[in-house]
Amino acid sequence: MYLRLMSHTAAQAAIGDSEFDRDTAIAPRAGEAGVYDAELSAGWTIISAVNGGYLLALVGRALAAALPHPDPFTVSAHYLTSSVPGPAVIRTQLVRSGRTLSTGQASLFQYDENGAEVERIRVLASYGDLASLPDSVHTTARPPAIPAYEDCLGTEAGPAPIPGSSEIVDRLRLRLDPATAGWAVGAPSGKGEMRAWFELADGRDADPLSLLLAVDALPPTSFDLGLMGWTPTVELTTHIRHRPAPGPLRVAITTRNLAGGFLEEDAEVWDSADRLVAQSRQLARAPRT
Template identity: 70%
Template sequence: MSDAPSQITEPARTGSSEFDRDTAVRTRESGVHEALLSPGWAIGKALNGGYLLAVLGRALRQALPHPDPFTITAHYLTATVAGPATIRTSMARSGRTVSTASAGLFQTDDRGREIERIRVLATYGDLGALRDDVRTSAKPPAMPPREQCFRATDHPDGDAAVPEMGRRLDLRLDPDTCGWALGAPSMRGEIRAWLELADGRAPDPLSLLMAVDALPPTGFDLGLTGWVPTVELTVHVRARPAPGPLRVAITTRNLAGGYLEEDAEVWDSADRLVAQSRQLARA
């Protein structure tokens, strides 16, 4: 296809937060959006799946009559790299309280061929219109205070061990779940951390799409080395988060056949469960 994105100029990338600039999209025409994907959210050469989901989530927000993602499922078809991208959205249904649409993220390769990188199906609504009625057995993860947790730069290898995306985050790892960094994984398949954006931007529903995939993979705590590419990721956004740091807990219970699942919970500063996710990843 010849519908390659034009270069996005700087005005489309303006904003007070690096996250907002790097997830910016511009509507070219109905159902067609342009993005300039930032290398600042890379893990190695490929871009982080949560960051990419936030870019798609922003395009869907522009395309739909409702502001907030309720549930969004992404299938990662090929690795996405920094640079121009086109996002195409298609409305499936628009109702009074929720609307549903699909989206695809495309890039053009060196031969001029358009390649679909990610396919998404999402339902949006208005989190602010939900009833304030919570009945839950879920509890926030037990973690030390932030000042007693490890920054990524506390790794024995220093900054050299921090992926590019880690420089955009203020990530504080629970010492009980980062023995893998010292060559002593617990083999429980658990990682917990405090999480904020490094520039202090307050969390919102779009940044929660990134937060569920922001921690080191649980495979590290099972003794694996190397990053774990996502095959499929489903996120449920349950509430708009209160300002302040998030607590993220991820677990895996089953690594088999070269694949593992990761379950994530994201809690806000008001002790409310604001997002949940499950992903299937290659080990």
């Protein structure tokens, strides 16, 4: 893919009234408590599969509706089969309800050619209220060293590196750190790193649900290792630490170990107030060469 600078000018969509909100909408199924119907949008696909972060946000919305607490604190997902655009059903279950945390589980199903349900993703999550957390912070973590927004590179122009992979790019406003974008011109660094400024394309500010998307929305670190191709997620655990401040997020992802055809990706998401708002680790299958 060829990169160019993107303008940081776009209409500002509101939380609750944006493309992301419409595409993660759920509808309670009449007569079935904790069951929600949804439509997986083709706009969040990579090659022909639906992006794992988008799926996590969709299931996360269903759990927020089903549990007594509003915000995801920790969400662990196993991706069982690839999801495709089209109808889906999410079945949730309350596991435990406490004073500060509630725990639930959920599975997203689609339908085979005979109409039978096929489980795509299974999630176990704990929810709380981010607004109730104390303000004290004791940390050695530091925001990633990413060049200024205007000095980073957009991903809009030119042919996609993988046929059919560009749909999700149109939903996002990414500005890649040039030091981690060499793969796009055939010169990967080999370090297994990916860093970028992140926003939704319609300017909607981030919230806890869109953080579930952000941890899995950048190009995979396997590209920086010189391995171009689909890198499907096997398992993804995300911790939401704060409700993000308005403005672009900074996302940094690293891989330290690719072995046996699998790699891990550790992600940090920082907001405009220099707070670490989300962390994740995932296991993914490396592209087959």
